[in-house]
Amino acid sequence: MTxxxxxxxxxxxxxxxxxxxxxxxxxxxxxxxxxxxxADHSGLRPWRIIELRGDARRSLGEGLAKAAAKQETRSHKESDAEKHISKAMRAPLVLAIVVSPKPSHKVPLWEQEAVASGVAHSLGLLLHEAGWGSIWRTGPLTRTKAVRKAHGIKKPEYLLGWLYVGGIPDRDKTPKPRKPLDVTKHLSSL
Ligand SMILES: Cc1cc2nc3c(=O)[nH]c(=O)nc-3n(C[C@H](O)[C@H](O)[C@H](O)COP(=O)(O)O)c2cc1C
Structure with a gap:
């Protein structure tokens, strides 16, 4: 059945x-x-997406570099900053996925994060269906102050990571082999 x-x-x-x-x-x-x-409990729409193109991606790289420098004990090198900037420039379009919690007595934060996560997964799926390549990336620096600041995000908002988006190279326009899923491990009955 398909x-x-x-x-x-x-x-x-x-x-x-x-x-x-x-x-x-x-x-x-x-x-x-x-x-x-x-699916969105109470329809709070507790998410937003920030589009980074061109030089805007440098801000992400610089934020990551700043956050890394703060965490590292060794002295920060210029080359490290360039490394973060070039990583942020790996795709022509970077979409920052933001959890944007809304005040609610009924819907706790984890439910609101689940909505934002659903958006990120669904957007990746729709992009793929439309012929675009994307990958969801995160990392230990995702929720640092410097990275939040680079996006203009203030608490209580926080990042769920980024979808790096671009065209699919011809050599990769192939189905990806998948290990079959053992459904018995993921579906049970009480
Ligand atoms: C929340 C989340 C964070 C992720 N973070 C990273 C990451 O930082 N770096 C990375 O290489 N893959 C990361 N991944 C995994 C990739 O997005 C991707 O799923 C993985 O490379 C497997 O490829 P596939 O989606 O074709 O199975 C993350 C996935 C999720 C759902």
């Missing part, structure tokens, strides 16, 4: 290497309109 949603999910894969092509702002907006159907 269906368009089943087939799209089975075909989904991440792409760590992408080309310089990227979805336009208009295409991105179109894909995001689908998020009106994401």
């Amino acid at each position: 269906s368009p949603a089943f087939d799209a999910l089975r075909a989904r894969r991440s792409h760590s290497k992408v080309t310089d092509e990227a979805p336009s702002r208009a295409e991105l907006e179109h894909l995001l309109t689908a998020m009106s159907s994401i």
Whole structure:
């Protein structure tokens, strides 16, 4: 038994290497309109996405470099900053996924984070279906002050990581072999 949603999910894969092509702002907006159907307790929409293109990606790299320098005991080297900046420039479009908690007596933070996570997963799926490559990246510096500041994010908002998005290189336009899932380990009955 298959269906368009089943087939799209089975075909989904991440792409760590992408080309310089990227979805336009208009295409991105179109894909995001689908998020009106994401399961969302009380419909709080506790998420937002920050688009980083061009030099805006440098701010991410500089934020990561600053955060790393703070954590490292050895002295911070200029080359380290360049390393973080070039990592942030690995894709033409970087989408920062932000949990944007809303005051609620009914919906705790973990439920709101689950909504934002659903958005990130679904957006990756929709991008793939539309022919774009993406990969969800995080890392130990994701929730540091310097990285938050680089995005203009203030508490209580926080990051869930980034979708690095771009074109799929021809050599990677292939299905990704998957280890079969042993459903008995993931589905049980009481
Ligand atoms: C919340 C989250 C954070 C992740 N962080 C990273 C990361 O920092 N670096 C990385 O290489 N992969 C990271 N991944 C995994 C990749 O996004 C991707 O799923 C993995 O490379 C496997 O590829 P696939 O999605 O095609 O199975 C993360 C995934 C999730 C869901």
